[in-house]
Amino acid sequence: MTGTVLWVMPFLIAAVLLESVVLPGVSGARFRVDAALVIVIGWATIRGWEEGLLAGLIAGLTADFLSAAPFGLQMVRLGTVGVLAGVLMPRLARSSSVFPIAAAVAGSLVAFFVGVLGLQAAGWAVSWEQTLLREVIPSALLAGACMAVVFPLIRALVRRTLTPSEDAVP
Amino acid sequence: MRARQTVPGWAAVGIAALAVLLILVPGAAFQAESAGLRVLAPIEAALTGTANGVSRLVENVAQAGDLAAQNRQYREDVNRLQATIVQLRELELENQDLRRLLDLRERAPLGSLLSVNVIAQEPLTGVQAVSIDRGSDQGVAVNQPVISWRGVVGRTIEVRPTTSKVLLITDVNSAVSARIQDPESRATGSIRGTGDGRLLMQFVPRTDALRAGDTAITSGIGGVFPPGLVIGRVLQVRQRDVEVFQEALVEPSVDMRNAERLYVVLGLSGQGVGSVLGPGSSPNPSR
Numbered sequence: 001m002t003g004t005v006l007w008v009m010p011f012l013i014a015a016v017l018l019e020s021v022v023l024p025g026v027s028g029a030r031f032r033v034d035a036a037l038v039i040v041i042g043w044a045t046i047r048g049w050e051e052g053l054l055a056g057l058i059a060g061l062t063a064d065f066l067s068a069a070p071f072g073l074q075m076v077r078l079g080t081v082g083v084l085a086g087v088l089m090p091r092l093a094r095s096s097s098v099f100p101i102a103a104a105v106a107g108s109l110v111a112f113f114v115g116v117l118g119l120q121a122a123g124w125a126v127s128w129e130q131t132l133l134r135e136v137i138p139s140a141l142l143a144g145a146c147m148a149v150v151f152p153l154i155r156a157l158v159r160r161t162l163t164p165s166e167d168a169v170p
Numbered sequence: 171m172r173a174r175q176t177v178p179g180w181a182a183v184g185i186a187a188l189a190v191l192l193i194l195v196p197g198a199a200f201q202a203e204s205a206g207l208r209v210l211a212p213i214e215a216a217l218t219g220t221a222n223g224v225s226r227l228v229e230n231v232a233q234a235g236d237l238a239a240q241n242r243q244y245r246e247d248v249n250r251l252q253a254t255i256v257q258l259r260e261l262e263l264e265n266q267d268l269r270r271l272l273d274l275r276e277r278a279p280l281g282s283l284l285s286v287n288v289i290a291q292e293p294l295t296g297v298q299a300v301s302i303d304r305g306s307d308q309g310v311a312v313n314q315p316v317i318s319w320r321g322v323v324g325r326t327i328e329v330r331p332t333t334s335k336v337l338l339i340t341d342v343n344s345a346v347s348a349r350i351q352d353p354e355s356r357a358t359g360s361i362r363g364t365g366d367g368r369l370l371m372q373f374v375p376r377t378d379a380l381r382a383g384d385t386a387i388t389s390g391i392g393g394v395f396p397p398g399l400v401i402g403r404v405l406q407v408r409q410r411d412v413e414v415f416q417e418a419l420v421e422p423s424v425d426m427r428n429a430e431r432l433y434v435v436l437g438l439s440g441q442g443v444g445s446v447l448g449p450g451s452s453p454n455p456s457r
Contacts (some may be wrong), residue, residue: 016293019293020290020291020292020293021289021290021291034295063293063294066290066292066293066301067292067293067294067297067299067335068292068297068299068300068301068327068328068335068336068337069292069294069297069299073294074293074294077294112295112296115294115295115296116296119296119297124297124343125342125343126296126342126365127296127342127364127365127366128296130364130365130366131295131296131365131366134366135295135296136295139295
């Protein structure tokens with residue numbers, strides 16, 4: 001079952017590199033879409049918490065290489081979101097296509113707070129109130145909009161990678 | 171089978187007689203020629219124009235191969251020249267950058283400077299840091315100042331063999347000892363990031379003069395940043411009656427989002443003598 005997560009691995013790595021290397025140079029905006037987070041939530045929604053966790057760890061490890069924050073924090077952050085999305089979302093996503101979008105918005109906020117807690121646990125100061133209002137909430141809304149486009153693509157990728165014996169895709 | 175129709179004999183004789191008449195009678199020949207030319211001249215002109223056009227077309231088709239090759243050559247030349255112009259502009263910017271840096275070197279005791287490029291921005295929201303393309307292999311160590319000709323950018327906090335991570339002064343975890351560049355004031359304090367791209371100068375005694383528009387520079391206290399580097403410009407001063415200290419909101423002199431040509435101060439010589447190391451050069455010849 002977890003073998004299919006290998007299919008999404010290149011997309012996760014590309015997403016992290018895109019948001020960290022390419023997008024900051026292109027966009028002057030303070031907020032930016034967390035593309036890796038969107039893919040992790042989308043993948044976990046369809047494939048469950050095990051693959052959500054794996055996808056989160058892969059994206060987190062890549063982000064940890066580029067981050068100045070304590071090593072492992074990104075893995076914890078994205079892994080947590082992957083597990084939560086994998087546990088809560090599969091049933092909801094079957095009932096309405098709005099849920100994955102809502103999950104992207106909520107997941108962005110959860111990821112931010114996990115990141116803040118991790119930084120504070122490591123002894124870093126964080127001005128989370130300002131960051132939340134100016135960066136995180138606009139980024140979360142952008143992630144929701146991004147999910148509306150990305151989720152059908154992830155579903156198509158999962159369908160393509162599934163073997164006949166595996167579960168039906170929501 | 172029907173017999174082939176021929177011109178009647180009387181008509182042939184008539185036409186021949188008319189021809190003889192035209193030849194023998196000079197006036198009639200002239201009239202006939204004029205009338206004929208009046209009809210034929212436009213047709214002749216049109217035909218000549220068409221023939222010339224066709225001739226030119228044939229000529230062009232014959233030369234089409236040469237023209238295409240010439241066109242390709244011109245395009246290659248244009249592309250090459252455009253690339254050269256871009257390169258020259260970049261060199262001009264770099265030249266300006268280095269001139270300003272030399273100017274800065276005269277004012278601040280900078281040691282060896284290592285030219286670095288920003289390769290990635292911090293992916294974690296809430297942390298303001300960048301990755302640069304030089305590491306311990308090029309002599310970079312933890313806690314070295316990173317500057318641009320405009321002023322202070324940050325300090326290295328993590329160093330790997332080929333890359334390093336720089337915590338920007340705008341991050342809330344950064345703190346720089348600062349003073350105001352004003353001979354009358356010389357107010358000192360500590361500047362830290364606010365997390366929203368600006369800086370806050372704190373612990374400035376209320377008795378010290380602090381005004382909007384003042385320039386904040388590094389004081390050199392603390393040992394990480396050499397004295398005299400520009401940090402930013404005071405935007406707003408906040409004073410409260412009950413407090414001993416005043417604080418000021420400071421706009422950083424460096425645009426952290428677009429910072430691209432940066433320098434790591436490898437060693438603080440304190441004598442103002444050093445060298446600017448280009449990308450790819452190593453400060454340690456033994457490496």
